[in-house]
Amino acid sequence: MTDLPEQAPLAELREFLYSYLEGTPRAVEAARGVSFEVRRGERVGIVGPTQSGKSTVVYALAHLLRLKEGQVFHEGEDVAAAGYDRAALRRSVGVVFQRPDFQILEDVVGKDVAFGPTAAGVPAKETRERVEESLEAVGLSYPEFRLRYVHALSGGQKRRVALAGVLAMRAPLIVLDEPMAGLDPRGRDELFGLFERLREQRNLTMVMCSSSLADASLLCDRLIVLEEGRVAMDAPVREVLAGADRLDALGIALPEPVALARELRKILPDLPTDLLTEEELEEALLERLGESRA
Amino acid sequence: MIEVDGVSFAYRGGESDAVHALRDLDIQIEPGRLVAVIGHNGSGKSTLVKLLTAVLYPTEGGIRVDGVPVRHETRWEIRSRVSVVFQDPDDQLVMNRVADDVAFGPENLGLPREEIAERVESALEAMGIADISEKIVDDLSLGQKQRTAIAGALAMRPRYLILDEPTSLLPAVAATRLIEAARELNRREGMGVIHVTHSMAEAALFDRVIVLDTGRLVMDGPPSEVFRRAEELREIGLDVPLAASLASRLRSHGIPLEGDILTDADLRKSVFALPRSAGDSG
């Protein structure tokens, strides 16, 4: 076991508070006491309606905000403490921002993907390999896209470049802010597969934010529900989904199969509440409809 | 009527070759229709939108809107008929109060004050944001900003409203509400809506679905027809709505579901209509 009981969680927030534009008339309290931990190898989904503070939490995990001491910890160490090695923290936390334009720094695709590894001092040859591997992993052909200008890409292509840039950093913890927005259906499937592989091969730890449960519930083991800067729920996926009505009221979209099952429950009241995938739903329906025909 | 006639478009590249974003496209859209456009990333959807609003002009072929050819000289005429809302509201809102931003378009048209006021009011009403009309845009949530942007387009009273992935930055609930608002306007005022999306479930709610694949038109028809071709759609990186794919799986297991099934409600109705034996699903 890698996860010894006494080992500190990989990332942890304790009563994390944050206000944007503090001290101005437009100050916004974005996080009002958020606490949770992320253990090694775990995949945690942070879901919540819009403006609930998801992106703020993402920034906090990589220390991209003005943090106060005693609130954000990485491997048990306070990241805001004086003398803490922030450079190392940022090498070990890869962040994919909510919008690709917030993140892409270079004008040419290949250069941008190479930015992280280069800044971390990875040798040129390995950087090149990583760039190729990352671009292919997000479904962009290396020879075709390497020299393309970023501003001349479609919305979905930009998002893929942003993701490739973070993958190339090979960080043990990846934090993704709405990674599926603007991707076509195949892109989504490919990303699911990619994250699955990364976890198996590299024991990657993942935190993923979304305003919809569709993506998070398929990919994550545990869900944290944020509401107005506070944690409203923190539980394994199926447990959270059992409270579908509450999520609905918060304006969090349910995964498609869950929503469909909910609709069908109007006529098949005994359909279980925790059907996550199309296959599970199919099976449950076959059981009921198949036998009703027999 | 929007007529796209043999249109091709290539972005002239810098060092690399030109990117052929659209190839030999023929599309006719009657006024007052609800049309969804789907296609993989980079298939040319946004390019098409820019051609329809005279932001770009075709490399080959021609486009006419209500008989007016889309050219540089006619762009104002075109833009008063076709309004567009892009993906990111932060890049579209010009003024800093909601009502002022919504009024920006009609003011440019040089309309009398009373008419501007009336248009602004009804656009705000239609998007359900009348209560925030005096708020500062910077203080709004993304969903509210997006609605403000759409209200700004509506206030132009266009014959056609084009939405380029307005929902991909929105949570699904807000997205559904937005589409409902668009349908309502279509019903009341006969405004045509052309909606670009990556959500198959959203596309299924429209009268007609146009499918692009690397710049070519590959399918065009009512959703019931388009989503019947599940295999082809998957081949070009797309999918079908969950209810449709589930229905076809159930059918392949011999369950005789009737009718076209595209939405969750369709599936429920078909399941309900199944012949049943006594004492089931108890």
Add this chain to the structure above:
Amino acid sequence: MLELQRNVIFGQFVDTGSPVHRLDVRIKLVATALLVVASFLVDGFLGFALLFPLLVVLQLVSRVPFGYVARGSSFFLFFLGIILVFQVFFYPGEAPQSSVLWQWGFLSISTEGLRFAAILGLRVLLLYHTTTMLMLTTSLVDLTNGLELLFGPLQKLRVPVNELVLVGVISVKFVPIFISEVERLSRAYTARGVPFDEGGPITRARRLGRLLVPVFVGGFRRADLLTTAMDVRCYRGGRGRTKLRRMEAGLTDWLVLLMVVVWVLAAWKLPGLLIA
């Protein structure tokens, strides 16, 4: 982390709905212009002392927190401070030997120099505070409409007033865009391994320099998107534009203007009369 948005107020609009916000824009613009003129006319500590309460009243009535304005101006005040120090040391005017307080080589401090720098400082502060308060309390639309009306007569001389005004006002809007661009980029660089919150002042300054090009590229990209968005909404450089908002100056507006006129006149003339 860089938090520029917190610390720069240029181009911001803070809507507190106060009486200052509700004042007719034209009146507000004329009053501001008067105060700007006053900052050149008034020449003496007494005059500025007379004007000072007006600024205090303005600040209080507008309900824009003073702390916010002060912090947002720290950059500006810092530079002003430096310039004034130079003014003192290199006072160009004639200073009788008796008034020299301190001298070292060609550097000297004289009472004349001090007085000159102090008056200059007060002038700039008055100028800065009134224009800043104008922007903080006036929305872009009001500003546009007001300026267009005031300069409208110039249209007869074929000056493209509408275009110029809107372009000017929109460029005010771009300042916050550029500022948020700097913040956004510094965050992106930091996340990807080039930190902006480490190292000595020199390292930091060098890194900021590195932002220069991308900030402009990013800023112009956003400007370009915004222009396209304006374009598709039929913005043709303000030609033939009509207005939603009506401007009506009521009795209060005129009274406010009268008060400012009297106050400025008092600050300008009274000190002379008192001394005489």
